[in-house]
Amino acid sequence: MIELLKKRRSIRKYKKVPLEGDKLDNLVKALLLSPSGSNQRPWEFILVTDRDLLETLSTVRKGSSVFLKDAALGIVLLGESDRRDTWIEDTTIAGILAQLTAHSMGLGSCWIHIRNRMYD
Known part of the structure; x- marks a missing residue:
């Protein structure tokens, strides 16, 4: 695990x-097996493989998300603030577990944070 984190x-x-x-x-599986406070799972995940939608999503942050248009997959993490006061932490843990799983399979990933940073 330490080597995975280092690399x-x-x-x-x-x-x-396309992803196999x-x-x-x-x-x-990594997303669904992610731990959360009291196992409340205050999240929803949307997996995006549609090229047109990835292109649209690549514009959510000016300049910071443009690379998403070339990705095979975008994972939208939606935290449910009304379900748990630790929704941000719980959803973030799921996201990083997905990133580490991707890396363990030889896939690249990059976090794009848009909470309170939306671009019109």
Whole structure:
């Protein structure tokens, strides 16, 4: 695990190649197995593979998310603030577990944070 943590980096250049089914399944498992306070799971996840939608999502933060348009997958993490006061922490843990799982399978990832940072 320590080696995985040492080697993980934010990747912003992607090949326009679809994800293999087992890799996508493993990313979903990582999200669903993520721990949360009192196991409340105050989140929803949206997996985006549609090229047009990825292109649209790549504009959510001026300049900071443009690379998303070339990714094979975008994972939208939605925290439910009315379900748990630790929704931010719980949802963030799920996100980092997905990133570490991606890295363990030889996939790159990069966090794009838009909470309180939306761009019109």
